[in-house]
Amino acid sequence: MATAGSKPLTVPQVCAELGISRSTFYDWRAKRRAPKCITLPNGSLRIRRAELERWLAAHEDAA
Incomplete structure (x- = not known):
């Protein structure tokens, strides 16, 4: 079972972030x-924190 720290994010939470x-x-x-x-x-949609972090890493731009 997911712990409070790994609770999936809502769309509004992801949008705000x-x-x-x-x-x-x-x-x-x-x-x-x-x-x-x-x-x-x-x-309703939920996004796992780990998936958001993976997605962000995949979109990093090497400067």
Whole structure:
């Protein structure tokens, strides 16, 4: 079972962390450019912290 520290993030939490709007997140999702999501039985989405970190690392720009 997941611990409180590893509780999946909601779309608003991810949007706030990335500094993007919900519409941008859903646009990325439609284009398959967003982090992988978990779809709950009620249709809500959740994003695992580890998946968000992996997604961010994959989008790092070597400066």
